[in-house]
Amino acid sequence: MDRNLALEFVRVTEAAALASARWMGRGDEKAADAAAVDAMRRAFDGVRMDGTVVIGEGERDEAPMLYIGEKVGQKGDDAPSLDIALDPLEGTTICATGGVGAISVIAVAEHGKFLHAPDTYMDKIACGPGARGKIDIDKSATENIKAVAAALDKEVKDLTVVILNRPRHADLIAEARKTGARINLIDDGDVSAAVAAAWPDSGVDLLMGIGGAPEGVISAAAMQCLGGDFQGRLKFRNDEERSRATRMGLSDLDKKFTIDELASGSVMFIATGVTDGALLKGIRFLPDGKAKSHSLVMRSATGTIRTIEAHHDLHRKPKK
Secondary structure, three states: OOOOHHHHHHHHHHHHHHHHHOOOOOOOHHHHHHHHHHHHHHHHOOOOOEEEEEEOOOOOOOOOOOOOOOEEOOOOOOOOEEEEEEEEEEOHHHHHHOOOOOEEEEEEEEOOOEOOOOOOEEEEEEEOHHHOOOOOOOOOHHHHHHHHHHHOOOOHHHOEEEEEOOHHHHHHHHHHHHHOOEEEEEOOOHHHHHHHHHOOOOOOOEEEEEEEHHHHHHHHHHHHHHOOEEEEEEEOOOHHHHHHHHHOOOOOOOOOEEHHHHEOOOEEEEEEEOOOOOOOOOOEEEHHHEEEEEEEEEEOOOOOEEEEEEEEEOOOOOOO
16 A cells, blocks of 8 residues: 555545534534534545545445445546545544544555444454453453453553443443453543553553444554554344344354454554544644644554644635
């Protein structure tokens, strides 16, 4: 995959972040998400690629744009064929309430290298490079916490586990607390949390729990770039979701997916902060129609990680 595309993709996440950040704290999740989707879709038109959205805003009858299967990019004879996994605004509630850690994010891979995950839930576990190969979603929370602590040469009491704060996780939280590990409960944004589990000095060592399946694929792409580990298993809420997964080509609906089965080959991960978080600063709107953004770009082929602080003159930004 052409490394020069990375900068083009940053412009895409920047556009979505700038648009949705206008809605920070205004209490309107739908408006914030719609602004991000519209800006991201328009920005893709400037990228030279034959892109296909494989993880997006839903199926075609559910989303007006960035739906699963939509073609994006400037197509041409020499345009690379790429699959796109995206979330124009990961953390819609975070943005609407002015909370911590909303981002705009995309992951890019060569054609056929992402799992085509249906819009359902996924049980997930993620860790950093130091514990790669030591986690197993089939094992108990206690076993995984102890395994990661041993791999990192930490006492369990010094390990930090991040879990979405949901009623469905009551037993998981109770078990994790019983081990003596430190628990970080988050209200939203488990892509950022998964990345944090592999990010040096983030203060997070392990992610566990059930979140969105599409976000699981994006998280796996990030972990490939960071050298971390990720496993997932789809958790269906009803028969309709199971049928949808079958239509998308999945045969074993109870399969444990490894990181390489979720995202493989040459992968890029690109994110821009919308609100301040542990990894990225949010959009800053400055005097005289200026703004500042903070982005993260990672490539699995080289392991290169770049942070980009961009200054924008909004008066000069194209309207279309």
